[in-house]
Amino acid sequence: xxxxxxxxxxxxxxxxxxxxxxxxxxxxxxxxxxxxxxxxxxxxxxxxxxxxxxxxxxxxxxxxxxxxxxxxxxxxxxxxxxxxxxxxxxxxxxxxxxxxxxxxxxxxxxxxxxxxxxxxxxxxxxxxxxxxxxxxxxxxxxxxxxxxxxx
Numbered sequence: 001x002x003x004x005x006x007x008x009x010x011x012x013x014x015x016x017x018x019x020x021x022x023x024x025x026x027x028x029x030x031x032x033x034x035x036x037x038x039x040x041x042x043x044x045x046x047x048x049x050x051x052x053x054x055x056x057x058x059x060x061x062x063x064x065x066x067x068x069x070x071x072x073x074x075x076x077x078x079x080x081x082x083x084x085x086x087x088x089x090x091x092x093x094x095x096x097x098x099x100x101x102x103x104x105x106x107x108x109x110x111x112x113x114x115x116x117x118x119x120x121x122x123x124x125x126x127x128x129x130x131x132x133x134x135x136x137x138x139x140x141x142x143x144x145x146x147x148x149x150x151x
Contacts, residue, residue, distance in 0.1 A: 032057040083116050087146060091123035096130050104131075108140055119147045 018025055024041035028034050037052040045052065088107060090096070104120060111118035122128045122142040131137045 026052070028057055085117040085119065085147075086111065087119045087121065089121045089123075089146070090127050091121055093123060093127050094125065096127045098134070101131065101134055101136055104140055105136060111141075117141075119143050121146060 018027075018036070018038055021038055022040055024044040025036075025038045026034050026041050027036040033056045034052050037049050039049075042049050042052060047055075086107075088104070093100075107120075108118055118141050120140055120142050122131060122137075122144065128137075131140065131142065
């Protein structure tokens with residue numbers, strides 16, 4: 001069964017929707033390499049299509065969206081300097097799922113074990129709503145603005 005099918009004599013309908021969408025759309029293969037990008041994605045990412053098709057998903061993944069092992073590694077690396085506090089800023093995220101929430105809960109548990117203060121700047125929109133809906137907003141050290149830290 002073909003994903004893209006023709007609707008008569010014109011271009012395939014799904015391809016037309018993809019190309020003409022005002023929403024940024026990218027297609028990646030199983031190896032996480034981009035195989036297609038529409039004009040809106042190129043504008044949003046400020047990257048020509050030819051360049052985008054040489055990149056993969058990991059080139060645009062912020063640290064807060066890293067998989068659990070890499071996030072844990074980064075957090076433990078920061079902790080190796082024996083910090084008094086760590087701030088995780090979620091304001092740049094437009095989406096968080098259960099994996100991201102699990103990472104935040106893990107960071108909170110590490111802060112309690114490691115004896116340092118953790119602040120999570122929750123941001124707005126879907127991220128804040130997801131934290132509320134999942135019932136973790138009251139369990140995490142959330143704040144709306146960066147904390148005033150001692151010198």
